[in-house]
Amino acid sequence: MKKLLSILAATTMVVSAPLSVVACGDEGGKIGKEFDFDETKIDFMRDITQVYQNSLSKDYEKYFFTSQEDIEDDKIFDNISTSYLDGIIESGPPVKVIERDSKEFEEISKDLKKVVSLENLKKSADSQIVKNVNYRPLLVDGKNPFANSEIDFESISVLKLDQDLFSIQFKTESSYVLKDKTGEEAYETVNYMSSITIFKERDAAEEMKEIAEKIDDEVNSKAYANSFNFESDSGQVQENVKIISKSSNVGTKFVEVGEKVKKSNQNWKDYTFKTDSLKVESGIEKFVPAISEKLLHDDDSKFSSRFHKIQAFGDYHTNTTWADMNEGPWRDFWDNFADNNSVALDDFLEIYQIKDHRPVNKITSNFINPPVNAKIIDTNAEWTRSFNPFFNSDNKNPIISSITKKTPNFAFSQATDLKQNTDAKLLGVFQSEVSGFSLQYKSKITSQTVSIEMPKIQIGLRQNATKATMEVQKEFFAAQFAFFQEFYGLNDNKSNFETFYFSIPEKLESEIQTDKFYEAEELLSAMFDDVKAKVIAKNPEHEKYLNHFAGSSILDKKSQLEYIKISKNLDLSFYTSEKQPMNDWFFSPNASFFSKGSYGTANGVGRIGFSMPTNIDPSIWPDYPGSKAKYKVKYKES
DSSP: OHHHHHHHHOSSEEEOOOOOOOOOOOOOOOOOSOOOHHHHHHHHHHHHHHHHHHHHHHHHGGGSEEEHHHHHHHTOOSSOOHHHHHHHHTTSOSEEEOOTTSHHHHHHHHHHHTTOOHHHHHHHHIIIIITOGGGGGGSSTTOOTTTTOOOEEEEEEEEEEETTEEEEEEEEEEEEEEEOTTSOEEEEEEEEEEEEEEESSHHHHHHHHHHHHHHHHHHTSTTTTTOOEEEOOOOBHHHHHHHHHHHSSHHHHHHHHHHHHHHTOGGGTTOEEEOTTOEEEOOGGGEEESSOGGGSSOOSSTTOOTTOOOBTTBSSSBSOBGGGOSSSHHHHHHHHHHTTOHHHHHHHHHHHHOSSOOEETTEEGGGOOOOOOOHHHHHOTTSOSSOOTTTTTTSOOHHHHHHHHHOTTOOOOOOSSTTTOTTTTEEEEEEEEEEOOEEEEEOTTTOOEEEEEOOOEEEEEEEEOSSOHHHHHHHHHHHHHHHHHHHTTSSSSOOOSSEEEEEOOGGGTTTOOTTOEEEHHHHHHHHHHHHHHHHHHHOGGGGGGOOOBBSOSOOOGGGOOOEEEEOTTOBEEEEOTTOOEEOGGGOOOEEEEEESSSBSGGGEEEEEEEEOOBOOOTTTOTTOOSOOOEEEEEOTTO
């Protein structure tokens, strides 16, 4: 009600925009990785929503701007007309929400349904959903999820913008069928929101169509396609999604585009373009980190992760263990690490950038597993190993491909000279939708300001660092060094490489009991929060890089760390979801640079991160020499 009243009270009325068409991948999918129902369902629902919205957008965009003349000549609708809509508004407020059980709702929805081609929707679902081998386990008898679907309407509103100028805003709803986890039929719903603006005369509608097309063409031109960005050094993808509307330069760039379009036609000189209601919308699933393409896909290992992360000391699992703590370079490195000595970080960063296995200073690159990169990175030490604009060298990233389908001019700078490369600070890309860009003019009849929203436009939005990416890389690892020194008790708890003492979280100290199962996430998240606060108190600059933590790098469901128990001797032991004992080889605390949540391996995005070594698994390497570290907890007062 408050929202409706605010609309009615406004002197400026707005016509909302439809979803623009976003390309979906039509590849058949990959076979080989272990089937994960929950992850597959997430992908399935994302893709089927996109299929639905793309299909309806193609149908309705033809009538986004239309006229009474078009309606009459083409016999588009049976009921909808300017006189019909004027009769609904009558002498009341210029906005009317149509009641669902009313005659008007039935008549308008019947007309709007005529625009939609269910056959085209089903064809799109056939090619992009049914033929995707990954989705076969979710299909009921292998059939199209939309086989028996209809287009219904959840809401309809009528707006009178000016004399003989109306807008119908609507939201559709359709259900589709899929299998649930037990194999039974289940139903989910999808929605689409758009509007139809009806002018009295065809010329007025055609003029708006022309302006909208010119804006779209200009946004996707060489001059603007690669100009949209925001600055942030943070890898918190979910938080970046929230700030891009206010933090990006999209509004400024769209105003530039509007002014350029306005100057192209003298008849448009009285129009003004506004960004007061501008929104830039994206999502975690639409983000691509600027990391080598080879690091963004699952391998066939049962330990592989949907969002694969490379630990600095391993691939899908750390490849170094505390059993390697013998005399020599490896021990020297960890001695420096334990002493909070900057030599350890310097040695690590130097090796991280080296492309071969030659030794440097006190540690060899056999112990550090930096990410794979394009050839240019292998030959130019100025480029960081973590982030660079050459990450999509094989042109196979599905999100980038989706952007370039709509915007062929979208591309990354390939200049090999760091100073000449316009994407030298690139950290990632968000596939985004821009809405709320409006054209305004003053009505010659009512003297009221009329605001007409342009259709949504897809863009590729870059996340750029505020500084050289080499500095971001260095600061991230510096923050991880500080965090894990504190976490492992190397600062205050008198830990050594035979026994590590982890501090019990302050908020849990009075509750923790021995020989009792605790959820690993609850305990480790609380430990993460405590240690993070201590580290930030010492160096506030570390805060933006301490966004993610995981107790293990394993995603195989049967091998996930789910429970932790503390013995009477204060030793830590680890357990599966069924509370079966786990070898502590699975305990390998790590952190990812990019993340979609604060805890857990599944919340890591990409494969840039840091992991501590683990204990050796005697069942795999029974004759492996060396020591085994003990993991214990320590109370604040002990």
